Amino acid sequence: MVNIRSEREIGKIRESSRIVYETLSALSEKIVLGATGKELDQFAETFIRGQGGEPAFKGYMGYPSTLCISIDDEVVHGIPDARKLQNGDIVSIDCGVLKDDYYGDSARTYAVGDVASDVRDLMRITEEALYIGVEKAILGNHVSDIGHAIQSHVEEHSFSVVRELVGHGIGRELHEDPQIPNYGSPGQGVELKEGMCIAIEPMVNLGDKEIFTKDDHWTICTRDGKPSAHFEHTVLVGKVGAQILSNGVSEKAADYAVA
Numbered sequence: 001m002v003n004i005r006s007e008r009e010i011g012k013i014r015e016s017s018r019i020v021y022e023t024l025s026a027l028s029e030k031i032v033l034g035a036t037g038k039e040l041d042q043f044a045e046t047f048i049r050g051q052g053g054e055p056a057f058k059g060y061m062g063y064p065s066t067l068c069i070s071i072d073d074e075v076v077h078g079i080p081d082a083r084k085l086q087n088g089d090i091v092s093i094d095c096g097v098l099k100d101d102y103y104g105d106s107a108r109t110y111a112v113g114d115v116a117s118d119v120r121d122l123m124r125i126t127e128e129a130l131y132i133g134v135e136k137a138i139l140g141n142h143v144s145d146i147g148h149a150i151q152s153h154v155e156e157h158s159f160s161v162v163r164e165l166v167g168h169g170i171g172r173e174l175h176e177d178p179q180i181p182n183y184g185s186p187g188q189g190v191e192l193k194e195g196m197c198i199a200i201e202p203m204v205n206l207g208d209k210e211i212f213t214k215d216d217h218w219t220i221c222t223r224d225g226k227p228s229a230h231f232e233h234t235v236l237v238g239k240v241g242a243q244i245l246s247n248g249v250s251e252k253a254a255d256y257a258v259a
């Protein structure tokens with residue numbers, strides 16, 4: 001079942017998404033040579049609680065941490081640990097917040113020091129693909145129009161889209177219907193309606209699209225060992241277009257008003 005949110009509910013998803021945005025922004029200064037995932041995770045948990053939120057991932061299906069921190073060939077769901085960030089790494093940080101019964105979810109990939117130019121391109125194209133997907137999250141489009149646009153942009157640049165993990169509806173649960181794949185042919189799946197809240201999250205590999213799960217049962221890695229990038233926003237489908245709720249623009253935009 002796909003939920004349509006009231007203004008009151010949207011306000012709460014907006015607030016949780018705002019905290020996610022503030023957390024990811026505060027972390028950007030801390031992503032430096034020698035920093036560890038554990039330190040970043042501890043900082044994020046304290047920051048989120050200071051804003052009156054709770055870490056959404058911690059305890060979710062037994063997940064142990066506030067953040068998912070995925071370095072280089074790790075695609076998503078990396079568990080923060082004591083490894084030190086090194087020059088040339090790319091680091092995806094995924095953060096979810098629960099406040100007042102509603103969730104927000106967003107991820108960014110950050111560069112550590114001097115990152116190779118093809119890997120920088122991978123980061124840029126993945127972020128562009130997210131925004132191109134967001135532009136398709138409009139009234140009357142279908143879910144697969146988002147993934148089709150993302151896949152087209154990624155493959156034009158000879159990168160590959162991970163298939164096994166998808167975006168999702170979000171609200172009272174972290175993961176709700178519909179699933180939002182990052183690939184596919186247009187015009188398929190649920191029709192998008194005003195007031196739907198969805199998380200769009202392309203995961204893009206420099207090399208082949210194949211992945212595997214590490215022995216920790218969480219960390220997803222590329223099979224070929226090449227780097228992978230991930231960007232995610234929580235988005236509201238509105239009358240005129242999609243509004244991103246996790247980009248720090250906290251006001252309600254009149255054009256996106258829902259009943």
Ligand code: MF3
Binds near residue numbers: 060095105199201232
């Ligand atoms: N942010 C991830 C997502 O977008 C969820 C992380 S999985 C968790 O679906 F178990 F760590 F929470």
Ligand code: CO
Binds near residue numbers: 105167168232
């Ligand atoms: Co998500």
